[in-house]
Amino acid sequence: MNDLEKDQIDSSAEDSEQFLTFTITNEDRETYKRFDQYLAEKVEGYSRTFLKNLFLKDQITLSEDSPVQAKIELKKMPPAGAIVQVEVPPLLPSTALPENIPLEILYEDEHLVFVNKPAGLVTHPAPGNYTGTLVNAILYHCKDIQGIGDQKRPGIVHRLDKGTSGVMVIAKTQACHEGLVLLFSTHDIERYYEALVMRYKCQSYGTIESNIGRDPNNRLKMKTGTTRGKPAITNYKVLELFDKHVHMEFKLETGRTHQIRVHTSEILRMPIIGDSTYGSPNEQMMKLGADYKEIIDGYPYPFLHAKVLGLVHPITKEKLRFEVPPPPLFQKVLEYSKKKNEDAAQ
Structure with a gap:
C-alpha cells in the first residue's frame, strides 16, 4: 500500500x-x-x-x-x-478477486493504465463494497497485476470517491507503482476537476488555503480548522454563472481527502450539487426549482468530475495528459443551464 x-x-x-x-x-x-x-x-x-x-x-x-x-x-x-x-481500519479480505467489469481505457502500456472511472464505482474493496470495485475490474483486465503495491489494492496509487467520476491511473509494475507514488506524494502531477456548485458569492477565481483533517464530531467527514489537519491548497475558477448555481473548475496543489468538497462547502459556502455529506440535496432541489428537480432527482452522487490527469511517465519519462468529459447527466444539466441563460438574455 x-x-x-x-x-x-x-x-x-x-x-x-x-x-x-x-x-x-x-x-x-x-x-x-x-x-x-x-x-x-x-x-x-x-x-x-x-x-x-x-x-x-x-x-x-x-x-x-x-x-x-x-x-x-x-x-x-x-x-x-x-x-x-x-x-x-478493519482488516479487508487478503486478496481481491478479478471481475469482468467493463472499463473505459484511455491509455495503456506495459507499465500503467489510465481509465475513466464512472460515478458509482468504488475504487477498491472495503467493508460494504468487497466486490464490484475498480480493483476487481483491473485484476480481470490485467492478469498479472496482483500484488503490485499491495495485494488488497493492487496497482492503486490514488483514489476518487465513489461518487466522483474521471481520470485515474493504475500501476501495472512495482517500479511504476513506486514512481507514481512519488509523483503523487510530491504533487508533481496535473489535476483539474470541474463541478456544479450552489451559487452564493465568490470571486471569479482564487486560491483556497487551509488545513483539512478528520472532523472530531463526525468521523465520516473532513473539516477545515482542525488542529491536526494537513495543509490543503485548491485553486478555483468560475467557468460560467447561472441563476442559482455555478460551473467551476478546480486545480489541486495538494490531495487531501474530500478536499474540493470541504473547500467549496466550508470556505466558499457553496456546496457541490448532490453532495449529501457536505450539503443538503433536498434543500438544493428546492432552491434550484422543479425543472432541475425533474432532471436531477434521484441521482445519488455529487456533480464532481476529475477531468484532467497529467504526469510524466515514471519509466519512459513521456509526458502523459488525459482529459475526459463529465458524465451524461452532468452534461445534460450544464446544457440545460446554458440554454436558460441564453433564453434569459434574449
Whole structure:
C-alpha cells in the first residue's frame, strides 16, 4: 500500500474503525529510537508500511486528552507522557478477486493504465463494497497485476470517491507503482476537476488555503480548522454563472481527502450539487426549482468530475495528459443551464 491509498477507505469502512491509545513512557523512549518501530510493536497485525499510511492520512495523532503536545514524527519518539491515538481500519479480505467489469481505457502500456472511472464505482474493496470495485475490474483486465503495491489494492496509487467520476491511473509494475507514488506524494502531477456548485458569492477565481483533517464530531467527514489537519491548497475558477448555481473548475496543489468538497462547502459556502455529506440535496432541489428537480432527482452522487490527469511517465519519462468529459447527466444539466441563460438574455 502507498501513502495515498488511505484516502481510500470508503465511508462505509470507517464505521468499523477501532481507536487504540498509547501513553509514551520513558522506558518506551529508551527501548525505541523511532516512533514507527514503536508502532510496529504496539499495533499488532499491521506492517510498518500500513502504519506509515495511517500516519500520512492523519489517523495517528495525539489524543485530545494528551497532557503533552508535540509534533509527531515517524523518525523519532514522542515525548514521555504523550498520549497517541491510532485509528485502525478493519482488516479487508487478503486478496481481491478479478471481475469482468467493463472499463473505459484511455491509455495503456506495459507499465500503467489510465481509465475513466464512472460515478458509482468504488475504487477498491472495503467493508460494504468487497466486490464490484475498480480493483476487481483491473485484476480481470490485467492478469498479472496482483500484488503490485499491495495485494488488497493492487496497482492503486490514488483514489476518487465513489461518487466522483474521471481520470485515474493504475500501476501495472512495482517500479511504476513506486514512481507514481512519488509523483503523487510530491504533487508533481496535473489535476483539474470541474463541478456544479450552489451559487452564493465568490470571486471569479482564487486560491483556497487551509488545513483539512478528520472532523472530531463526525468521523465520516473532513473539516477545515482542525488542529491536526494537513495543509490543503485548491485553486478555483468560475467557468460560467447561472441563476442559482455555478460551473467551476478546480486545480489541486495538494490531495487531501474530500478536499474540493470541504473547500467549496466550508470556505466558499457553496456546496457541490448532490453532495449529501457536505450539503443538503433536498434543500438544493428546492432552491434550484422543479425543472432541475425533474432532471436531477434521484441521482445519488455529487456533480464532481476529475477531468484532467497529467504526469510524466515514471519509466519512459513521456509526458502523459488525459482529459475526459463529465458524465451524461452532468452534461445534460450544464446544457440545460446554458440554454436558460441564453433564453434569459434574449
